[in-house]
Amino acid sequence: xxxxxxxxxxxxxxxYDMILAAFAKFQxxxxxxxxxxxxxxxxxx
Numbered sequence: 076x077x078x079x080x081x082x083x084x085x086x087x088x089x090x091y092d093m094i095l096a097a098f099a100k101f102q103x104x105x106x107x108x109x110x111x112x113x114x115x116x117x118x119x120x
Contacts, residue, residue, distance in 0.1 A: 079118035 083090050097109045 076118050080114055083114065083117050 093113060094110060097113060098106060101109055
C-alpha cells in the first residue's frame with residue numbers, strides 16, 4: 076500500500092486538486108480523515 080500512496084500523492088498530477096476539492100466539500104471533517112478516505116478509495120487492496 077505504501078507504494079500506492081507514494082505514487083498517488085507524488086506522481087499523479089490530479090491528486091493535489093482532488094485533496095483540495097475534498098477539503099472544500101467536507102469542511103466539517105478533519106483533514107487527516109479526508110486524506111485517509113481518499114487514500115483508501117485509491118489504494119484499497
